[in-house]
Amino acid sequence: MQRIINDPDKVVEDMLEGFLKVHKDLVVKTDNPRTIKYKNAPVEGKVGVVTGGGSGHKPAFIGYTGRNMLDAVAVGEVFSSPTAKAFYDAFRAADSGKGVACLYGNYAGDNMNVKMAVDIAEEDGIEVKTVVANDDVASAPITEREKRRGVAGEIFMWKIGGAKAAKGGSLDEVIAAAQKAIDNTRSVGIGLTSCTIPAVGKPNFKIENGTMEVGIGHHGEPGIKVTELKTADEIAQIMLEIILPDYPFVAGDEVAVLLSGLGATPVMELYILYSKVEALLQERGIKVHRSYVGNYFTSLEMMGATLTIMKLDNELKDLLDMEADSIGLKQF
Amino acid sequence: MQRIINDPDKVVEDMLEGFLKVHKDLVVKTDNPRTIKYKNAPVEGKVGVVTGGGSGHKPAFIGYTGRNMLDAVAVGEVFSSPTAKAFYDAFRAADSGKGVACLYGNYAGDNMNVKMAVDIAEEDGIEVKTVVANDDVASAPITEREKRRGVAGEIFMWKIGGAKAAKGGSLDEVIAAAQKAIDNTRSVGIGLTSCTIPAVGKPNFKIENGTMEVGIGHHGEPGIKVTELKTADEIAQIMLEIILPDYPFVAGDEVAVLLSGLGATPVMELYILYSKVEALLQERGIKVHRSYVGNYFTSLEMMGATLTIMKLDNELKDLLDMEADSIGLKQF
Amino acid sequence: MDYFYNNKGVGIVLGLIKTIQDNKDYLSEIDGALGDGDHGINMNKGFTLCKERLTADVTDFSKALKTLGRVLLMEIGGSMGPLYGTFFIEMSKKCADKETIDKNTFKEMIEAALNGISTLGKAKVGDKTLIDTLVPAVEAYNKALAEGKDFSGALIEMKAAAEKGKDSTKDMVAKIGRASRLGERSRGVLDAGSISCYLIIASISDSIKALLES
Amino acid sequence: MDYFYNNKGVGIVLGLIKTIQDNKDYLSEIDGALGDGDHGINMNKGFTLCKERLTADVTDFSKALKTLGRVLLMEIGGSMGPLYGTFFIEMSKKCADKETIDKNTFKEMIEAALNGISTLGKAKVGDKTLIDTLVPAVEAYNKALAEGKDFSGALIEMKAAAEKGKDSTKDMVAKIGRASRLGERSRGVLDAGSISCYLIIASISDSIKALLES
Ligand SMILES: Nc1ncnc2c1ncn2[C@@H]1O[C@H](COP(=O)(O)OP(=O)(O)O)[C@@H](O)[C@H]1O
Ligand SMILES: Nc1ncnc2c1ncn2[C@@H]1O[C@H](COP(=O)(O)OP(=O)(O)O)[C@@H](O)[C@H]1O
Numbered sequence A, B: 001m002q003r004i005i006n007d008p009d010k011v012v013e014d015m016l017e018g019f020l021k022v023h024k025d026l027v028v029k030t031d032n033p034r035t036i037k038y039k040n041a042p043v044e045g046k047v048g049v050v051t052g053g054g055s056g057h058k059p060a061f062i063g064y065t066g067r068n069m070l071d072a073v074a075v076g077e078v079f080s081s082p083t084a085k086a087f088y089d090a091f092r093a094a095d096s097g098k099g100v101a102c103l104y105g106n107y108a109g110d111n112m113n114v115k116m117a118v119d120i121a122e123e124d125g126i127e128v129k130t131v132v133a134n135d136d137v138a139s140a141p142i143t144e145r146e147k148r149r150g151v152a153g154e155i156f157m158w159k160i161g162g163a164k165a166a167k168g169g170s171l172d173e174v175i176a177a178a179q180k181a182i183d184n185t186r187s188v189g190i191g192l193t194s195c196t197i198p199a200v201g202k203p204n205f206k207i208e209n210g211t212m213e214v215g216i217g218h219h220g221e222p223g224i225k226v227t228e229l230k231t232a233d234e235i236a237q238i239m240l241e242i243i244l245p246d247y248p249f250v251a252g253d254e255v256a257v258l259l260s261g262l263g264a265t266p267v268m269e270l271y272i273l274y275s276k277v278e279a280l281l282q283e284r285g286i287k288v289h290r291s292y293v294g295n296y297f298t299s300l301e302m303m304g305a306t307l308t309i310m311k312l313d314n315e316l317k318d319l320l321d322m323e324a325d326s327i328g329l330k331q332f
Numbered sequence C, D: 001m002d003y004f005y006n007n008k009g010v011g012i013v014l015g016l017i018k019t020i021q022d023n024k025d026y027l028s029e030i031d032g033a034l035g036d037g038d039h040g041i042n043m044n045k046g047f048t049l050c051k052e053r054l055t056a057d058v059t060d061f062s063k064a065l066k067t068l069g070r071v072l073l074m075e076i077g078g079s080m081g082p083l084y085g086t087f088f089i090e091m092s093k094k095c096a097d098k099e100t101i102d103k104n105t106f107k108e109m110i111e112a113a114l115n116g117i118s119t120l121g122k123a124k125v126g127d128k129t130l131i132d133t134l135v136p137a138v139e140a141y142n143k144a145l146a147e148g149k150d151f152s153g154a155l156i157e158m159k160a161a162a163e164k165g166k167d168s169t170k171d172m173v174a175k176i177g178r179a180s181r182l183g184e185r186s187r188g189v190l191d192a193g194s195i196s197c198y199l200i201i202a203s204i205s206d207s208i209k210a211l212l213e214s
C-alpha cells in the first residue's frame, strides 16, 4: 500500500485538518469534527442544503460545499456512512429557519443514519426533507429502482438543489427540483483497477489486467459483467447502451454530461472517452448542453470512470447554468 | 496496462478532440492541430503568454489556458516536447503585436524546440522572449542551477506572467515578473509508484512497494535517493528540508504553496500531507498567503506529490491574487 | 440462581468488546469476500471506543449497554453504527430500571433488540445478513422458555441456534447491502455481519451463564 | 566509381527508415534502462511519417534528406526531432545542388550535420549521448580521407568508429538529458541515442557502399 498517510485509522481526521486549512475562505468547521459547513451557513432566508457520505471520493462530498451549492456536509470514514449525529449537526449548521434539504445517496448506512438524524432534528423543530439519489443503473434493474445506489449523479442533484435554494426556493421547491434532477439522471461506471482502503491495507477486490468491470459501484461493488478491456470508443458505446434506454433519452433531448474519473485514470483518457460519448449522443440527436470531464467523484485510486447523463428542461438548464463556487465545481 | 484509449500512438490527438469539445467556451483550436489557444487570443493590446510541453500532465499544460492565464499552448506527445512548429504557431496565435512571453520548463527538447521556434518567429517579426522554469531542486545541485528542470512551479510562473500581461505589462515587464516568480520558487517531488506511457505499454521504471523515490522528476526521472516509505508527517519534513534551505526561505517570509498530486494519489492524502507542511512552515515563522492542493501537475498515474513554494513580495502577491479563469486554476 | 444483578453485569459488555477486538481481522477478511473488507475495522472501532467511555460510574449492565449503543449510534456511522447501536440501546431500555435480570427480562431485551434492528434495516431472514443469525437465536430462546427451560438452558439454545443461523448464510444469495450486487456470485461464503452477530450472542450467552453459575 | 548520383540516392533514406522501423522495440528497451523508454517510438514515428511524405516527386538523395529532416523538425518534437532534424537538414543543404556526391561532398555533409547537432544540443564527447557515436565517426571518416582512402574505404572506417563510439557509452556516466540524474547509476548500460546514431551511420554507410559498387 503506497500511501502518504500517518495513522491509517485517522486518515479522515488528518485529511479534514488539511482541507480546512487550505479552503478556509470557503469551508469552516463546526462543533462536530465530522461536520463541516460553508463559511456563510446558515445563509439567512435560504433553505439549507446538506449531504453526507463516506470519505475517499474527493472532491465529493465536502468539496461541493460553497456558494449556491451545499451548506453543510456530514463526513464518514472511508467508504462508510457518517454518523446520525454528523448528519444531525449538518442540519443544524445549515438551517436558517427555512428548513433543510438533505440530498444524499442510496446506501444502507446513509439511509439509516439520515433517518435517525431526521428524527432527532424533528424533535428539535428543524424541518428536514430528503431526496435519495439512485442514478446508478447497474446497481439494480429498473423494476427495483428503490435498490439503486447514488453515484456521480449526486453532483447534479446538489447543483440543482443548491441553485434552487439560492434562488429563494422553498423547502418543497428545492426538494422537487433536486428530485427532478435525480429522476432525470442515469449513471454507469466501469472499473479497470481496484483500490485499497487505508485501514484495511490491501485491495478488497480484484480486476484482472486486461479486463474491466462494467457497472462497477463507487466502492468497487461488482457490476453487471466482467469483459475484456475494450477501446475507449467501445467503452463509450457500452456505457451509453446501458444508460440511454433506461430513462430513456431520445432524439431532441438536451442533456448535461458528467464524466468523472475514479481516481487514478489519467484525465487525458477521460477526454478520449468523452469525445466518443459526445459523438454518439450527437448521432442520436441528443444535444449536450454542458459537459463536465475530470475527477469529480472518485474512489480512492481506482482506475475507471463514471458516465452520468441528466436530461434537461428549462428549469434544470437554468439552475445548472447558475454560478457556483465550490472546490469541486466552480462556474462563473 | 489498464487504459481507456483507442490507438496508443494517437492518444494526444484523441485527447485534444475531447478537450476542445468540453472546453469550447474557453479554449479553441488553431490551424495547427498541436497548438491550442484561449478563445479570445490574441488579446488586443496585451502581451501574449505562451507555454508548451509534453502531454500526460493534466491539467498542465493546456488546462492553464484562459483569461489572465496562458494565451496559447504547444502540445507534445506524452512526456515529449512539442515541435518547434507547434511553439511557433502558439506564438502566432498569442501575438497581438505586443510580443510574446514564452514561459516553459527546462528540458532538453523544449529548449531546442523553443529556440528554433523563436528563430523562425523573429524572422517573421514576432518578438518572443523566454523564461525557463528551473524550480526542481532535486534535479541538480544549486551550483548547476542551469541544469535544473521545471516542474509544478511553472504554474506559479504562468499565473504571475499571465496576470502581469493582463494588467497591461510590457513584454519586458511580463518577462521580469515571470522570471522573478520562478527565481523565488522551489519544488521537490516524491514518487510512490511508476507510470506507463501508453505507446510504450509498460512502466519504464520501478518503485518497490514500501519505498519512495525522494526528488523524483515529472517523468519518473530518478531522484536524490530511495528510502523506505515514510509517514505523511515525515514526508512533509523531508520535502521542506530539501526546499527551504535552497532559496532560502526564512522567518517572516510570506509564501504561496502548491501541493500537487502526481495523478493516482488520492487527494485525501494530499490534504494530510499539506496539513503538516503548513504546520512546519508556521513553526519556522513562514506565513502561507495562499495554498493550492490537488492535482495541478500530474504524471499520468504516478502516485506521489510535488511540493512547490514561492516566496512572495507585494508585486507577486498582487499578481497571484488576481482573478484567473482556466480549467486548472479558477480564482474569482 | 436464575437471575443476575444488573450491577454485576458490566463484565458482559467488556467480554463483548474483547470478543470483537479479538476477531477484528477475521471479520474484515470475511467481509472482503463479498463486501468492502471493513467489517472488522468498523466493529472494532466502535467497540474499542466504547471501552474508553466505560468509565467508573458505569456500574450497571443496562448502563454499559446504553453506552455501547450510544457510541455505536453516534460515533461510528456506516450500517453497523445504527444497526448494532439500536440493538444495544433497545436491550438496555428493557432492563434500565431493573435491579436483577431474569430470563423473562432477557426475553424482552432480545425481542426489543431484534425488533429495533429489523425495523431500521428492513432485512428479512434469507437476505444473508446478521438477521439470519438473530432471528433463529431469539426464536430458540423463546421456545426454550416456552418449554420451561431455565435461563442457562435457554441461553445454550440461543447460542446454538445463532451458530446454525450464521452457518445458514453460506448457501444464501445476498439480497441486501453491497453484496446483493453479486447475485449468484455471493453464494458459498458466510456473511460477515452474521458472524459478528453470532460472536455477540455467543459472548453474551457465555458471560451470563458464568454469572448465573457464580 | 568514387561517387554516386544524387538522383539515385533516395534508397539510402528508405534504407534508413527501414533500419529505424526494424529497431523500434530495441531502441525503446535500451532507453527504458536510463530514460523514459520511448526512444524507439519517437524515432519510428518520425521516420515512418517521413516515408509517407516521400512522394514520387522526391527523386533526389538531397531532397529525401530534406524531407526527412523537415518531418523530424516540424512534426516530431522531443529532443530527437530538432537534433536529428537538424542533422539531416544540414546534410541535405551540402548536397542540394550536386548532381553527384563524392567523398569530399560527403565529408562536408557529415561535418555540417555534426556541427548543427552540436551547436543545438551542446553535448560533448563523454556526456553519454549520440555525440559519442557521431564525433569519432566523423573523425575516422576525415582521417581516412586524409590518408588517401577512397569513398568506400572511408565509409568502412566511419562505420567501425561509430560502433566503437556507441560501445564507449557503456562505461560512461550520463552528464546530459534525463539520464544525468542517475549519476553513477547510469554506468554500465549503452545510451539509446548513441545506438540509433550508430544504426543511422551504419545504414547510410552500407547503402552508399552498395551504390558505389553497383
Ligand atoms: N439492512 C441490513 N440489515 C441487517 N444487516 C445488514 C443490513 N445491511 C447490511 N447488513 C450487515 O452488515 C454487514 C456489513 O457490515 P460492514 O462491512 O461493517 O458495513 P458496510 O457494508 O457499510 O461496509 C453485512 O455482512 C450484513 O450482515
Ligand atoms: N543535448 C543532446 N545532444 C545530443 N543528444 C542528446 C541530447 N539530449 C539527449 N540526447 C540523446 O537523446 C536520447 C534520448 O532520446 P529520446 O528517448 O527519443 O528522447 P527523450 O529523452 O526526450 O525521451 C539519449 O539517449 C541521448 O543520446
Ligand SMILES: [Mg+2]
Residues within 6 Å of the ligand: A079, A080, C036, C038, C078
Ligand atoms: Mg464499508
Ligand SMILES: [Mg+2]
Residues within 6 Å of the ligand: B079, B080, D036, D038, D078
Ligand atoms: Mg521522452
Ligand SMILES: [Mg+2]
Residues within 6 Å of the ligand: C031, C035, C036, C037, C038, C039
Ligand atoms: Mg463492509
Ligand SMILES: [Mg+2]
Residues within 6 Å of the ligand: D031, D035, D036, D037, D038, D039
Ligand atoms: Mg526517451
